[in-house]
Amino acid sequence: MGYFGGCDVGSTYTKAVILNEKGEIAASTTIKSKIRSEESAKLAMDAVFEEAGLRGPEDLSYLIGTGYGRNKVPFADENISEISCHAMGVHVTAPEVRAVIDIGGQDVKGIAVDTDGTVKSFAMNDKCAAGTGRFFEAMARSFEMELPDFSKLSLKARNVIPITAQCTVFAESEVVSLVGEGKPVEEIAAGIEMAVAKRCFVMAKKAGATDSLALTGGCAKNDGLKAAIEKVLKLKVIELKTDPQLMGALGAAEFARQKGAGR
Amino acid sequence: MDVMKNEKIRKGDASLGVLYDSGKVRRRREWRGFKDTLYDFGQWLKLWGIMINVSLGRGFFKGLFRYRWMVNYLAVPHMIDKFTIGQRDEALRITHTAIGYVVKDVALTIKRCLRADSRSGNDVKFSDRCVLVDENAMTSFLMGFPDLIALQREVPTMFSANLINQDSAVHYIDVAQTFGIPGDVCPMPETEAGISIEDDFVVAGKCAVQVNTTCDGSMMGNGIIAKRLEKQYHIPTFQMAAPLRHRSEDVQTYAAEEIKAAIAFIEEHTGARWNWDAYFAAAKRVNNTTRNRLEWLDINSTPYPQFVGAVFSLYNDTNYMGNCGRSPEFPLIDEKIMKLVRRGYEKKSMLCREYRHRCLVWGVQPQYVIDMLYWMMECWGVVPLTDMLSMVIEREIAEEDTPENREQAYYDMAYLSENMIMRNHTHGGYEVLVDQLWEYCEKMNADMVMMWEHISCKALTAMHGQFEEQARARGIRLVWVSHDLCDPRIYSRQAIRDQFNRYMRTVMREEPVDPSLEVLPDDEAW
Amino acid sequence: MIRILIVTAVVIAVLFALLFCIYFFNLDMKFIVNVVAPLFEKHYDNRKNDQYV
Incomplete structure (x- = not known):
């Protein structure tokens, strides 16, 4: 064989x-x-x-x-x-998926997929760590948590504390300040997931997503992000039966x- | 589109990647076959003749030691090599004729700048005949002042310097940022601001006219420049604002009034008087340019485009903006180019080995990768039919001297100003930025659009979604290529080319026509 | 007379060959970017400018 x-x-x-x-x-x-x-x-x-x-x-x-x-x-x-x-x-x-957002360690890509699996068009952000796996690693570090635990944190949040800065460096210091102020960590985490989801919005549009999309890359395992994307983009995130990474x-x-x- | 193969076998170097190494300039010049190499050699000698002539001008050596940007001009031949890569026959001659005249024009500007400069030539009488204007000014308001000189001191200092040496702006950007100007603004006005902060502009001219073209980012730089001009050098400065919604009828009176006010300002400060004969003679030449340019575009709409690439926009830029009908020499150059273009078209000459895609180039092109459009042709067979910067004046202006036309003239000068390079499409709403692109695509039978995305420019950002959706609906391939205009530290040349490479391989699933060009070691090059 | 013509022709030929070598091997640009430009850049860097906004 x-x-x-x-x-x-x-x-x-x-x-x-x-x-x-x-x-x-x-x-x-x-x-x-x-x-x-x-x-x-x-x-x-x-x-x-x-x-x-x-x-x-x-x-x-x-x-x-x-x-x-x-x-x-x-x-x-x-x-x-x-x-x-x-x-x-x-x-x-x-095979039914037509739009993919791949959130890797250092870049984010929006991909429009044709019926035969070839690429129709794509967009990528490879100049900034914001919204990438590196961003989540930095955020988890601010919370002194492991990444898998951090990715579930926002699911418990009742409110969202907006994170204004999308730059990884600025966001990290903003998060540290909010933690220092004693704000609920799950609500800060929800703010972080929301910020990344908003960033994905542009990629999803460029990938031509209309009703659903699939997430790939390491960040696709982040449950909080998946929930935030569904909320912000009003798109269904299709569950892949194989590990998205x-x-x-x-x-x-x-x-x-x-x-x-x-x- | 169907692939069009060039039946004529190219003489000389076939794989052009061989010309590059990691040095600042090319390994050697291109071998184009005996006849074309000899022609190129002749043009090289002519170019050095122009450069030596500039060096004999008053104040040249003082200026060379005084101004950091001056050293770039010693490498003009390197810039010409970038413009002529891969070219043979008529294409080579068209480029040399057009760029040769652009170089001559810039050389004249340098000569005039240094002659008038109080630190170099210090020819006060000559300086009093000069009016300082921005590099991006459409100098229509000077069409009726035959004895005055429009001194575009920013052209050699910033604009063309960056075409020659990709790092020419870096020092001045750093200077501006040292003084608190943020790093994410357009690097072009930021460079100009840095030059002014460092006091590296020539000091000349009886008065100055600043404009809000090409965009309102330039107002930031203008403020700093005007302050120094007025407070330190006592050169009065007029701020001329072109309306944003330039297609609207109700802004035209305002635009004409601005032109009138600029003319009155120049008359007041120079003592010169507006000359209608000179104006209408210039108007005739502007119309001649418009007719020629439209014919070139018509030919570019056929399967055999002839006058394309960065030289097309640069020639239009120089012809319309800096000249604006005032020089009697441009119509002669136009004529020479026209003959070559028609000859190339009749012979069905092709510009590269094969045509795979007909492409429109939209958005603001980076200064430091000026050879990208030639690279697209040579590496991927993508023919840049025209670019946004070349899609300027579309109608003729009044050219007969009558009482009605004298009033109309202010509106015509305003029209020229509003439709100057870049601004006419980046300002004025989606009709000129988005809708017109598809009109041009249809007219020129383009199947691809290369969108330059200047990451520090906010003008196009809001339209991304519209471009994407409409390109999809029309079945046009849209390639986004990001850059930072004149700061190569953000996007290197290869990073820019890689975006195009990635698209061609991933979406188009094509292999390069000349694989030796796909990755070039020119990030350190001038 | 013929000798003058021959000498002139030889001088022109040598000059042509020399200039063509400079042209083809890009020696003009190599000299400027490697020798002339660094000297000027050093000179500009050492000069104090009146920087102000």
């Missing part, structure tokens, strides 16, 4: 997926990215090889690298941009399956 690999080397996390000939996930992993992209890619690929019971790259028919460090994926047959891979990953998971790697593996089918 042939196997096909996708490796998404992100700025914060590196993800890898191996698909079998039928397009089923044979193995997947998510690891924290190292300083050197090659090392991240190698570690992630080693993990999926082990999980799938493969000896190594020689057992893969085709491997595609994607993400910020895609040029550094060892053994990759080809590189494809993460925008295309996220679109394809979502398409194979939920894996969408880039899954899309890359699917491209690999399409391209390497004849091998």
